[in-house]
Amino acid sequence: MKILVTYHSVTGNTKKIAEAIYETSSENHEADLKDMNDISMKDFANYDLVFLGSACHDSDLALPVLQLLEQTPSASGFKLAGFVTHASYTSEAGEYEKSMYEQWAGKCIKSFESFAHNNNIKFLGFFNCMGIPSPPIEKFIHDQIVTDKEQWSIYLEIIKKHPDENDLANAREFARAILGQID
Numbered sequence: 001m002k003i004l005v006t007y008h009s010v011t012g013n014t015k016k017i018a019e020a021i022y023e024t025s026s027e028n029h030e031a032d033l034k035d036m037n038d039i040s041m042k043d044f045a046n047y048d049l050v051f052l053g054s055a056c057h058d059s060d061l062a063l064p065v066l067q068l069l070e071q072t073p074s075a076s077g078f079k080l081a082g083f084v085t086h087a088s089y090t091s092e093a094g095e096y097e098k099s100m101y102e103q104w105a106g107k108c109i110k111s112f113e114s115f116a117h118n119n120n121i122k123f124l125g126f127f128n129c130m131g132i133p134s135p136p137i138e139k140f141i142h143d144q145i146v147t148d149k150e151q152w153s154i155y156l157e158i159i160k161k162h163p164d165e166n167d168l169a170n171a172r173e174f175a176r177a178i179l180g181q182i183d
């Protein structure tokens, strides 16, 4: 089985997750790790499984990822697993955190799912974790999203650590679970 781990990452968070997924994927399989800038949708045809990663932009997958998906022909033969880093809380956290995730990052998984559904491609699963935002995005979040002073200091304390070792371990676990579905 041939595996591609590819990602769109502007500030390196999603790349770190991609590297963890690649590390696990390459243990027992032929695997490639590629920046999405270095591939085209035609390359997907060479793989049995594609782990496709994106930074979350404007509450959805980043535009280059959406564009790549749009160009991918139906029933291409590869299976797909998605991963995303975002500056929202993770979906497993409490109510406030969950609604932030839903509003600001919840479209990512839906975009993967609808792409896979519409194109008859098997979607095997999704991983997400927090990723520290760049300074302008941090300012936007402070000004527009996490405006409460106390919430902001809690948020900042948490987000600045991600992705952390635990996220990387979870990403490796995610990769193992996906590989377990097709081995």
Ligand SMILES: Cc1cc2nc3c(=O)[nH]c(=O)nc-3n(C[C@H](O)[C@H](O)[C@H](O)COP(=O)(O)O)c2cc1C
Residues within 6 Å of the ligand: 008, 009, 010, 011, 012, 013, 014, 015, 054, 055, 056, 057, 058, 059, 060, 085, 086, 087, 088, 104, 105, 130, 131, 132, 133, 134, 137
């Ligand atoms: C232009 C831009 C828009 C963003 N929009 C969102 C967003 O809507 N929701 C969110 O949770 N994070 C958003 N972020 C934060 C990034 O998704 C997050 O920091 C991610 O970990 C960055 O990944 P990267 O280092 O791989 O580029 C945005 C970042 C940028 C640069």
